[in-house]
Amino acid sequence: SAVISQKPSRDICQRGTSLTIQCQVDSQVTMMFWYRQQPGQSLTLIATANQGSEATYESGFVIDKFPISRPNLTFSTLTVSNMSPEDSSIYLCSVRSGGAGKNIQYFGAGTRLSVL
Amino acid sequence: AQSVTQLGSHVSVSEGALVLLRCNYSSSVPPYLFWYVQYPNQGLQLLLKYTTGATLVKGINGFEAEFKKSETSFHLTKPSAHMSDAAEYFCAVSETAAGNKLTFGGGTRVLVKP
Numbered sequence: 730s731a732v733i734s735q736k737p738s739r740d741i742c743q744r745g746t747s748l749t750i751q752c753q754v755d756s757q758v759t760m761m762f763w764y765r766q767q768p769g770q771s772l773t774l775i776a777t778a779n780q781g782s783e784a785t786y787e788s789g790f791v792i793d794k795f796p797i798s799r800p801n802l803t804f805s806t807l808t809v810s811n812m813s814p815e816d817s818s819i820y821l822c823s824v825r826s827g828g829a830g831k832n833i834q835y836f837g838a839g840t841r842l843s844v845l
Numbered sequence: 846a847q848s849v850t851q852l853g854s855h856v857s858v859s860e861g862a863l864v865l866l867r868c869n870y871s872s873s874v875p876p877y878l879f880w881y882v883q884y885p886n887q888g889l890q891l892l893l894k895y896t897t898g899a900t901l902v903k904g905i906n907g908f909e910a911e912f913k914k915s916e917t918s919f920h921l922t923k924p925s926a927h928m929s930d931a932a933e934y935f936c937a938v939s940e941t942a943a944g945n946k947l948t949f950g951g952g953t954r955v956l957v958k959p
Contacts, residue, residue, distance in 0.1 A: 733888075762947075770951070771951045772935065772949045774946055774947065774948075777946070823889075834879075834891075834947055836888040838888040839887075841886075
């Protein structure tokens with residue numbers, strides 16, 4: 730398994746500002762993922778972040794809005810840029826652990842973002 | 846493309862009663878299937894998974910799920926509900942062993958009545 734820490738756990742931000750969310754894992758992992766959970770909805774994958782390469786974004790998400798860094802095998806950040814109230818969501822970091830074929834993703838507790 | 850449908854966004858059960866949460870998936874390849882639970886103000890916790898082999902999968906906290914390929918289903922059950930089972934449950938599918946992407950269902954919120 731993997732233990733994932735996210736910071737901040739929650740924040741209230743003003744429209745037009747940016748917030749950077751940090752994700753720290755207690756072991757080295759190749760693949761890290763960022764998800765968004767809008768109020769009352771399920772999780773949607775924003776992007777996949779591999780160390781040493783550019784993040785891969787899903788349809789509907791762009792790097793200018795959600796820039797991601799992956800400086801090493803235990804850490805990643807997601808920035809929510811130029812925020813609007815529509816960005817109010819829970820943002821979750823996850824990692825794939827267990828080796829090829831295991832295909833288990835472990836999730837952090839999430840960052841609860843409210844944009845005013 | 847994959848998709849997951851969870852029937853019923855809310856389920857109410859009495860303590861001690863059977864919990865049954867329905868999940869149907871669509872996948873063009875043999876799927877990898879998962880159930881996650883999310884307790885209030887917490888992240889997702891893996892309950893159980895199906896990759897290959899035995900189609901009846903046992904997970905934590907007394908939950909189990911059965912993969913039925915002919916029905917494209919992966920329903921989650923627990924024989925006797927406990928108050929601590931009140932949470933939101935998500936079914937998810939991945940098409941690849943590499944686990945590059947999980948597609949989640951809409952979630953089912955379980956309320957347990959005393």
